[in-house]
Amino acid sequence: MLTVTNVNKKFGNESILEDIQLEFSNGVYGLLAPNGAGKTTLIKMLTTLLYPTKGEILYEGQNIFSMGENYRDLIGYLPQQFGYYKNYNPFQYLQYLAALKGISKQAANEKIPKLLKLVALEDAIKKKMRKFSGGMIQRVGIAQAMLNDPKILILDEPTAGLDPKERVRFRNLLSELARDRIVILSTHIVSDVESIANQIIMIKDKQVLFKDSIQIICQKLQGKVFETEMNFDRVQEFRRHYLSLSERQENGRMMIRFIAEEGSSSNWKQVNPTLEDVFLFEYQDHSLEQLK
Numbered sequence: 001m002l003t004v005t006n007v008n009k010k011f012g013n014e015s016i017l018e019d020i021q022l023e024f025s026n027g028v029y030g031l032l033a034p035n036g037a038g039k040t041t042l043i044k045m046l047t048t049l050l051y052p053t054k055g056e057i058l059y060e061g062q063n064i065f066s067m068g069e070n071y072r073d074l075i076g077y078l079p080q081q082f083g084y085y086k087n088y089n090p091f092q093y094l095q096y097l098a099a100l101k102g103i104s105k106q107a108a109n110e111k112i113p114k115l116l117k118l119v120a121l122e123d124a125i126k127k128k129m130r131k132f133s134g135g136m137i138q139r140v141g142i143a144q145a146m147l148n149d150p151k152i153l154i155l156d157e158p159t160a161g162l163d164p165k166e167r168v169r170f171r172n173l174l175s176e177l178a179r180d181r182i183v184i185l186s187t188h189i190v191s192d193v194e195s196i197a198n199q200i201i202m203i204k205d206k207q208v209l210f211k212d213s214i215q216i217i218c219q220k221l222q223g224k225v226f227e228t229e230m231n232f233d234r235v236q237e238f239r240r241h242y243l244s245l246s247e248r249q250e251n252g253r254m255m256i257r258f259i260a261e262e263g264s265s266s267n268w269k270q271v272n273p274t275l276e277d278v279f280l281f282e283y284q285d286h287s288l289e290q291l292k
């Protein structure tokens with residue numbers, strides 16, 4: 001179990017995160033917030049790259065900063081951007097990283113083919129990485145984060161640059177890995193975490209807004225999400241009164257999904273809220289605060 005207690009982080013006088021309380025056990029956690037909300041800052045503290053200004057982070061009851069190397073042996077980390085050598089093939093690259101991590105050559109040579117198989121790159125073992133797609137590179141990134149068989153796998157915006165098919169493959173891989181470890185995945189893309197995260201953590205105004213299952217988070221908007229259609233000339237006026245979540249044209253009319261406190265018109269259809277709805281609602285402009 002990894003626990004974050006009363007953690008604050010300031011850069012100079014600027015406060016970035018305040019009073020963060022979190023608990024992680026095995027499973028996938030989606031850290032979901034817009035860019036700049038502090039996801040990377042939190043992740044860097046969880047990986048001991050940054051110290052909290054206040055508070056503590058414990059793994060199985062021990063402070064992760066005093067555990068030092070012992071803690072780093074337990075974590076696998078895929079940063080937002082990771083450096084790789086284009087002229088290396090993935091086998092050579094992982095051998096090199098394994099050496100840096102102090103893994104013996106023999107252990108590495110046994111482990112690497114298994115890892116490359118796990119991330120479905122067994123056919124590309126001998127290919128130079130310069131020929132890899134973005135998705136293949138990300139999978140090498142996961143393989144490197146898994147070299148030490150980590151108990152905590154932390155991935156910062158790992159799906160950037162992946163095509164839809166690669167995203168699906170990636171999600172399936174993470175669910176598999178999360179069976180016996182903590183997987184923390186940071187993203188600002190709702191669909192990346194929607195289908196795999198056991199829990200979603202949302203950060204807003206420097207604090208943890210939600211840490212719950214998608215089902216529970218969506219209950220927040222239960223009874224408040226509607227769909228309706230109207231002529232185009234009415235849309236602008238409508239948007240002044242209601243928060244529009246999505247709009248699409250259909251047969252010359254505008255179909256709108258929106259939020260209202262209660263249904264007030266017979267041609268409004270109430271629909272089940274999704275995580276995307278909650279995300280849009282929570283991170284909207286503050287002009288519609290009165291709806292909360």
Ligand SMILES: Nc1ncnc2c1ncn2[C@@H]1O[C@H](COP(=O)(O)OP(=O)(O)OP(=O)(O)O)[C@@H](O)[C@H]1O
Nearest residue numbers: 011012016033034035036037038039040041042157
């Ligand atoms: N070393 C630093 N010194 C000063 N300010 C920083 C530093 N690192 C991050 N910040 C600021 O902290 C805030 C949160 O940044 P952070 O990178 O954690 O956000 P994020 O949610 O991960 O977004 P992104 O996905 O764009 O990185 C930003 O306002 C950023 O400018």
